[in-house]
Amino acid sequence: MTRDVAVLGAGMHPWGKWGHSFVEYGTAAARAALADAGVAWGDVGSIVGADTVRGGYPGYVAGATFAKALGWQGARVASVYAACASGAQAIAAARAQILAGLTEVVLVVGADAAPKGFFRPAGGDRPDDPDWLRFRLLGATNPVYFGLYARRRMAVHGDTPEDFALVKVKNAALGALNPYARYRKRVTAEEVAASAVVADPLRLLDICATSDGAAALVLSSVGFAHRHGVRRPVRIRAVSTVTPRFPNTVLDLPDIATDSAVAVEPPGETFRASVARAAYEEAGIGPEDLSLAEVYDLSTALELQWYEDLGLCGAGEGAKLLREGVTAPGGRIPVNPSGGLASFGEAVPAQAIAQVCELAWQLRGTAGDRQVAGARVGITANQGLFGHGSSVVAVR
Structure with a gap:
């Protein structure tokens, strides 16, 4: 059995220092990915958000935050935090849902409004961090x-x-x-x-800077991609x-x-x-x-x-x-x-x-x-x- 999932859509918000909310960036990237995939938001069965601890409480529940911003439509929701690997773990979670047969289409979104200068640990003193x-x-x-x-x-x-x-x-x-x-x-x-x-x-x-920006993907089963008219989709294999x-x-x-x-x-x-x-x-x-x-x-x-x-x-x-x-x-x-x-x-x-x-x-x-x-x-x-x-x- 193949463990491939298809990448139906990809979208980004330009990166820079724009002074807006991470939600605005992520929503723009999500809509771009949906348009690229030719999939309506209402047809998405799940949304997985990559968290940003700098976004306050909404950043800790990024999946639900983006679902609300796009318009509640009943999709499954998950939020993932793994620091710089958050986006990849969000992709892994989405892939697992598709391969488990829980849904055929998942939207993955990550966005940040980063402070200027060095990143600092959030939440006060943490001697185990x-x-x-x-x-x-x-x-x-x-x-x-x-x-x-x-x-x-x-x-x-x-x-x-x-x-x-x-x-x-x-x-x-x-x-x-x-x-x-x-x-x-x-x-x-x-x-x-x-x-x-x-x-x-x-x-x-x-040395790289800190930036505002966002990226999003629409992932699906390979079968859904074929039915959607994409005969040879890009596939995530691992x-x-x-x-x-x-x-x-x-x-x-x-x-x-x-x-x-x-x-x-x-x-x-x-x-x-x-x-x-x-x-x-x-x-x-x-x-x-x-x-x-x-x-x-x-x-x-x-x-x-x-x-x-x-x-x-x-x-x-x-x-x-x-x-x-x-x-x-x-x-x-x-x-x-x-x-x-x-x-x-x-x-x-x-x-x-x-x-x-x-x-x-x-x-x-x-x-x-x-x-x-x-x-x-x-x-x-x-x-x-x-x-x-x-x-x-x-x-x-």
């Missing part, structure tokens, strides 16, 4: 541990700030072609190098939402110091690699089958790490892959053809859904100037707090 611990005890905001990862790559693999800058150059050029991206301006390596240092060795243009396996349990801070003399090789398979492996195994494919990948580029250095964790190259070979143009448009495996978080910024509940929107457009062949020629198989990858890994494989 890794975010709270690194903020309050270590003074380590997100860019700090991005910088630690970058330093590790420099110490262990010989990467350079110039390598990191090339990631931004690639992604900014693609973001310039994406009407939904917040930053639509090409940059040069020299401009990256001239931007302010935030967390050495990373500069301002090496959703990996695995947790770490002991002893690899350090989720957010690398187990290193910034002094290269004490940097050591990480033990065994990384958590991110295990997320990808689970997706490959479920989909019955390998890295060699991919046409493109959308990865979680919180920083330029982290994109290089994903190349290795996805199995696109061996350990320490990410920068070489980039320099050879393998992950650029026209390369063997373009990475982040959407422009990535470098071009969008983080709208946390929406970003994993936005990645699948990009896969859908690419696999349909409707991505315009960003189109990856002959795209047939794509993968997404990101990681949320508390071991919420996520990866989605889509095929056509």
Whole structure:
């Protein structure tokens, strides 16, 4: 029995700093996805909302919040929170409902109105929360541990700030072609190098921003898609939402110091690699089958790490892959053809859904100037707090 579900529709609200409610963004993305699918809201059997804790009480019950905004019509409802992996877990919940036969059409929505500057843990003191611990005890905001990862790559693999800058150059050029991206301006390596240092060795243009934005998908059974006149839909073939396996349990801070003399090789398979492996195994494919990948580029250095964790190259070979143009448009495996978080910024509940929107457009062949020629198989990858890994494989 196939475990595929069809992606009938994809929609987004442009990302930026608009000063409106996450509900407004999510409703706009949902209506765009419904229009793209050619499905009326009244025909949707379930809605799954990816939560945003910054949205107050409505953000904690995002599914019902969006159902109300679209107009009560009796649909099932669910809300999912998994930090940056919220969108992928919302997709997983929707897929499970379809495969269980509970409904044939599910709307998945994620939206955020993010504050300016660093994300802060919500809800006061939480000493069992890794975010709270690194903020309050270590003074380590997100860019700090991005910088630690970058330093590790420099110490262990010989990467350079110039390598990191090339990631931004690639992604900014693609973001310039994406009407939904917040930053639509090409940059040069020299401009990256001239931007302010935030967390050495990373500069301002090496690090993604926080943004407002939204993304939505209409998922259905393959049978419904066929009856709806879509004979060859984009299909989700695998959703990996695995947790770490002991002893690899350090989720957010690398187990290193910034002094290269004490940097050591990480033990065994990384958590991110295990997320990808689970997706490959479920989909019955390998890295060699991919046409493109959308990865979680919180920083330029982290994109290089994903190349290795996805199995696109061996350990320490990410920068070489980039320099050879393998992950650029026209390369063997373009990475982040959407422009990535470098071009969008983080709208946390929406970003994993936005990645699948990009896969859908690419696999349909409707991505315009960003189109990856002959795209047939794509993968997404990101990681949320508390071991919420996520990866989605889509095929056509």
